[in-house]
Amino acid sequence: MNTPLMKKLVAVVVALLAVLGGTVLVIDTDGPGPRPAHTVTIPSHLPGPLTAAVDSGDADRLPDTTVTAPAVVVAQAKTGEVGEDLRAENPTAGNVAAQDQAAHDDQLPLVGADAAPSQRGCLSRFVVNYSSRRGVAPRLLELHETVSRNVPGWADVNAIGVQFNQPRSQASSTYTLDREAHCLYLVRESDKPWTQAAANPWSISFEIINTATPSDRNLIDGPGRKLLLGILNDASKRWDIPLRSARTRSCTPLRAGISDHSELGPCGGGHVDTAPWRGGSRPGQVPRGAVRALVVDARRLCEKRYRAAHKPTPARCKA
Numbered sequence: 232m233n234t235p236l237m238k239k240l241v242a243v244v245v246a247l248l249a250v251l252g253g254t255v256l257v258i259d260t261d262g263p264g265p266r267p268a269h270t271v272t273i274p275s276h277l278p279g280p281l282t283a284a285v286d287s288g289d290a291d292r293l294p295d296t297t298v299t300a301p302a303v304v305v306a307q308a309k310t311g312e313v314g315e316d317l318r319a320e321n322p323t324a325g326n327v328a329a330q331d332q333a334a335h336d337d338q339l340p341l342v343g344a345d346a347a348p349s350q351r352g353c354l355s356r357f358v359v360n361y362s363s364r365r366g367v368a369p370r371l372l373e374l375h376e377t378v379s380r381n382v383p384g385w386a387d388v389n390a391i392g393v394q395f396n397q398p399r400s401q402a403s404s405t406y407t408l409d410r411e412a413h414c415l416y417l418v419r420e421s422d423k424p425w426t427q428a429a430a431n432p433w434s435i436s437f438e439i440i441n442t443a444t445p446s447d448r449n450l451i452d453g454p455g456r457k458l459l460l461g462i463l464n465d466a467s468k469r470w471d472i473p474l475r476s477a478r479t480r481s482c483t484p485l486r487a488g489i490s491d492h493s494e495l496g497p498c499g500g501g502h503v504d505t506a507p508w509r510g511g512s513r514p515g516q517v518p519r520g521a522v523r524a525l526v527v528d529a530r531r532l533c534e535k536r537y538r539a540a541h542k543p544t545p546a547r548c549k550a
């Protein structure tokens with residue numbers, strides 16, 4: 232390219248950026264010579280962090296605190312599971328009939344609308360995306376993957392919280408946590424999270440920060456896994472949900488317990504999480520984060536807690 236034309240081009244770009252408020256650096260990386268310098272543009276308006284106004288779990292349900300995450304992390308999170316509408320207020324007739332029967336049997340009002348506004352190890356940051364359980368007590372502890380990256384600190388977990396507080400996302404989870412045990416309690420257990428479509432009325436959901444690719448070493452480990460086992464135990468106690476593998480048909484529980492999104496099939500949104508951590512490549516191999524391994528370890532923790540308190544282990548903690 233001849234130099235006068237290049238100079239003209241640079242001048243046009245500089246003028247444009249001056250209007251837009253950007254900064255242009257004209258640099259010549261290979262010193263004096265025939266090759267023209269090139270320009271590097273530094274935008275003056277980098278996307279700022281995104282902030283969601285949420286409820287800390289005080290007496291009212293009005294926003295009184297915030298969750299903040301870098302825009303770029305929120306944008307990445309949106310490309311994963313949490314960017315999908317998983318609300319599904321109108322499940323099949325069979326499911327609704329089962330809910331009505333359960334609501335009649337459960338007598339949920341005795342529990343109170345704002346049951347357990349806090350959970351050990353998690354920050355209460357209640358979002359706007361939730362609906363009523365219609366008197367149905369939860370029976371399923373459902374594990375999910377965000378299909379987003381773990382980043383140091385709170386940004387990865389907060390990005391999910393920000394997304395779940397946007398009404399247009401039509402998605403939320405009861406809890407979101409990462410390997411480092413950053414945990415947000417986002418929807419009260421007594422309310423319905425929007426994570427697994429037709430199974431929502433029956434579920435307490437856990438979104439685990441995980442890319443769902445082999446770049447993660449397993450579903451969850453370290454302090455995050457320890458915290459997850461603790462919350463599974465606490466929720467099991469609050470709702471008398473046995474610490475065992477759950478079974479469902481058409482998103483209606485046949486056997487209460489712990490499950491993951493993939494086990495629900497099409498009625499749950501047709502997702503495959505917690506793949507690829509559901510089974511090992513060799514027969515009999517159970518990855519440390521897999522649902523089966525979590526069930527066994529949640530039960531162990533339960534036994535340990537009751538032994539320490541010199542109390543008999545309740546039936547829900549036995550295989």
Ligand SMILES: [Zn+2]
Pocket residue numbers: 312374375376426492502504
């Ligand atoms: Zn899921």
